[in-house]
Amino acid sequence: MQFYAFDSQYLEQLSSGDFRTQEHFVAYFSELIRLKLSKRLHSRSEVEDARQETFARVFAALRKEDGIRQPERLGAFVNSVCNNVLLEYYRSSSQDAPSGEEEAEANIPDPGISVVDLIANREIQQKVRHILDELQEKDRRIIKEVFLEERDKDEVCRDLGVDREYLRVLLHRAKKSFKSLYLKKMAKGAMQE
């Protein structure tokens, strides 16, 4: 996906409704929007609604005569539209605390959503398992307790005798090991396109 350049040609194709370009655009920004929304909204359905609303507004803006004409500002434009959607959501919603069911639903790992849905395959799963296997037992426990069990990070670090910096470095290293395969998959995907 990142092998496309966000240049004037890309913007033109996107504005003219080119299917392949639109598909790439959605795939590229979907995960970023989902992550951004997940930090502010409570349930998966709210995130999905806001994501779709963001894309709808972006495409509507692109079709306008006086729409965005600066390709280098495309990312910032998507971010600002997403911010507007969020603001409107805050205004219209009473922002009740999520129900237990919704909260539980949001915490369940779901392979069927987001970018995982687009690129996850057996090779990726094996790579992740391999990286986890290579970790020390303590590091594996940190990842499990922080991300799967969603325990308080400070508490996990205290229990295992590490600081927050250790947690960041652990994630950085695991991410770095995984990125090579991720890039390969992206390149393959781009070639197939």
Next chain:
Amino acid sequence: MDHSEASRLMASEKYLLDELPPDALEAFEEHLFGCPECALDVRAGSLFLEQSKLALVSPAAATGRVPAEVREPSGWFAWWRPAFAIPAMAVLLLVIGYQNFVTYPALKGALAENKVPSILPAASLVGAVTRGSNPSSIAVHPGESFLLPLDIPSQNAFQSYVVELHNPAGGVEWSLPVSAEAIKNTLPIRAPGVDKAGRYELIVFGLSAQGEKVSEVGRYPFELQFAMAANPQP
């Protein structure tokens, strides 16, 4: 925020760990949406964490350097494990072998004997005085069947009877239920062969309707000796 600042701050990691304060979060997201490198970093990290959750939650992901635990077959399939199956097969083969080479030939011999007419030794207990008389005698080969023709006094009105053979040691060799109807005639009892010679006693008990022994009806002792030569065969 520019890319070098984002890298220096480990903003991608902090973003995934929800560690950025609100201002920094807004600034990094503004940069993130326009920076392919940071976007790649965050997407890869997010996918890794998503997949890690799945790997850590699934049974196959008992991740660790120790060799993968071998799952024990459960239920009925546990019996197919070599630890059980091999000894079981060996015992089965022994049983089959014993049946083929010992049991079946013996049964065949017994069946063949039953198909051939023969004269059985007999100790007639017909009209025997139960007490104080000289017992009958019989000469048989060890294990050879013999006949015990017996008269049970019919004046005893019991629902049914049981005949017991007591060996020289006083133990019960066998017992035979007999109906009230059957005692109207002489009972030609065919006794299985025994392996000890000596004084045997046939004891008849009358039974109640509930099948309990009510009283002794009669005792029929006889001397059993082992013959040196076989009975003449036809």
